[in-house]
Amino acid sequence: MLKKRLRRFFCTWKSVSLSNLLFSKGLVMRLFTAICFISFSIFSSQSAFAQAGIKQQSADDSQFMHTIKSAVLNEERTVVVQLPKSYQAEPNKVYPVIYRLDGAGNIPLASAVIERLQNDNRAPEVIIVAIKNTNRLRDMYPTVNKEPQGPVGEGGGAANFLAFFEQELIPLVNKNYRTHDYKVISGASAGGVFALYALQAKPELFQAHIAYSPAVWWNYGASVKSTKSFITKTKDLNNYVYTNIGEEAGIMRERYDELQQSLQSHKVQGLRFSSDAFDSISHGLTSAAGAFYAYYNLFLPKHMPISALTDDVASIDAYYQNLSQQWGEQVSPPDRAVRLLGYNLTDSKQFNRAIEVFKYNIKNYPKSVDALSALSYGYEMQGDTRQALEQMESALAIADDSYPYINYLRETKARLQAELSKN
Numbered sequence: 001m002l003k004k005r006l007r008r009f010f011c012t013w014k015s016v017s018l019s020n021l022l023f024s025k026g027l028v029m030r031l032f033t034a035i036c037f038i039s040f041s042i043f044s045s046q047s048a049f050a051q052a053g054i055k056q057q058s059a060d061d062s063q064f065m066h067t068i069k070s071a072v073l074n075e076e077r078t079v080v081v082q083l084p085k086s087y088q089a090e091p092n093k094v095y096p097v098i099y100r101l102d103g104a105g106n107i108p109l110a111s112a113v114i115e116r117l118q119n120d121n122r123a124p125e126v127i128i129v130a131i132k133n134t135n136r137l138r139d140m141y142p143t144v145n146k147e148p149q150g151p152v153g154e155g156g157g158a159a160n161f162l163a164f165f166e167q168e169l170i171p172l173v174n175k176n177y178r179t180h181d182y183k184v185i186s187g188a189s190a191g192g193v194f195a196l197y198a199l200q201a202k203p204e205l206f207q208a209h210i211a212y213s214p215a216v217w218w219n220y221g222a223s224v225k226s227t228k229s230f231i232t233k234t235k236d237l238n239n240y241v242y243t244n245i246g247e248e249a250g251i252m253r254e255r256y257d258e259l260q261q262s263l264q265s266h267k268v269q270g271l272r273f274s275s276d277a278f279d280s281i282s283h284g285l286t287s288a289a290g291a292f293y294a295y296y297n298l299f300l301p302k303h304m305p306i307s308a309l310t311d312d313v314a315s316i317d318a319y320y321q322n323l324s325q326q327w328g329e330q331v332s333p334p335d336r337a338v339r340l341l342g343y344n345l346t347d348s349k350q351f352n353r354a355i356e357v358f359k360y361n362i363k364n365y366p367k368s369v370d371a372l373s374a375l376s377y378g379y380e381m382q383g384d385t386r387q388a389l390e391q392m393e394s395a396l397a398i399a400d401d402s403y404p405y406i407n408y409l410r411e412t413k414a415r416l417q418a419e420l421s422k423n
Helices: 002-014 018-023 025-052 104-119 136-140 158-176 190-201 218-233 250-265 283-298 314-327 335-347 351-364 369-382 385-398 406-422
Strands: 054-057 063-070 075-082 095-101 127-131 179-188 208-212 236-245 269-277
Touching (some): 063 158, 075 104, 095 158, 104 127, 127 158, 136 158, 158 179, 158 190, 179 190, 179 283, 190 208, 190 236, 208 283, 218 250, 250 269, 269 283, 335 351, 335 369, 351 369, 369 385
Parallel strands (some): 095 127, 179 208
């Protein structure tokens, strides 16, 4: 609007002759008034924009930078937001958010790993928010260090930093972007300690906590003690925790092992815990070594694993309900994924269970040639040739010559008919 107003004014200005301009006091006054008004408008709009937090687009249309004047931390904080590839093309889609500590330098690794998992239907697209450091030790550690092994007197600001997330950063991201209420906090070393602290202080704020080689030696192992106490007292925790460690030794390894064993041994309902040890990997590379495993184990794959299937086919519905809640989109049990569950059961000679799974699939896909053919196969493996033939005929009734395996269906029908004629 301001630019258009300027163009209209100066077009009018150019149309005035020089002689008229020199003697038109009224025109000069109008020009002066207009410039003052426009300058004030620009200044006012910039001031309001700065108060709300600057949003600056980078060369890549998918990445934005925000500078936040934090009232909680009493300082300016900078974050970089990386949007997924489909963000502009799918305006109604919402996305889980990964909050990555220690700045934008960590975006490429997380983005590459998750994109690779997406290509295999093992992860949703996500928004990544990277938070730049100002005073790292202050923000990441919940306690002030008193142990001579480290910088004495540092730390103790994690509670304020977490309040910054809850009261300022997360609301800003939710307001400016299409987010789904599934949030991940991820950090390495001191950042890993903060991720574990967030789990204890605000267990519902983030749904997943990733701690690469968390520096749990800090302040005589204070974070180990607090985590153990929290896990021991907690009965139900709908969350995911990933930790790892590299070649670290001494008190760092001793205290980490104590933490890992506590998380592993206490079976808290709803808590999914995964950990890795990379004995030949340096402390600084544990995030690179662990990123794949952290996200591979975090996100539920679209193809339900056989380990998630119980004796009740309702477990399929439950699995895809959980997956939909995690991914932020409605995902129905895919035809092929359910058939693979049934085939897995026939391979292990669990024919009754396999037939139940195949029947469940047909309820969702009654016009699927593949679903009917799979049920026919299940009955054949069970030894029920008549039922196998009936299902194969149903498959052929809806298949046409364009179906790529039409000859297989016809040959199978002929074979089943021949077997029945022998009896």
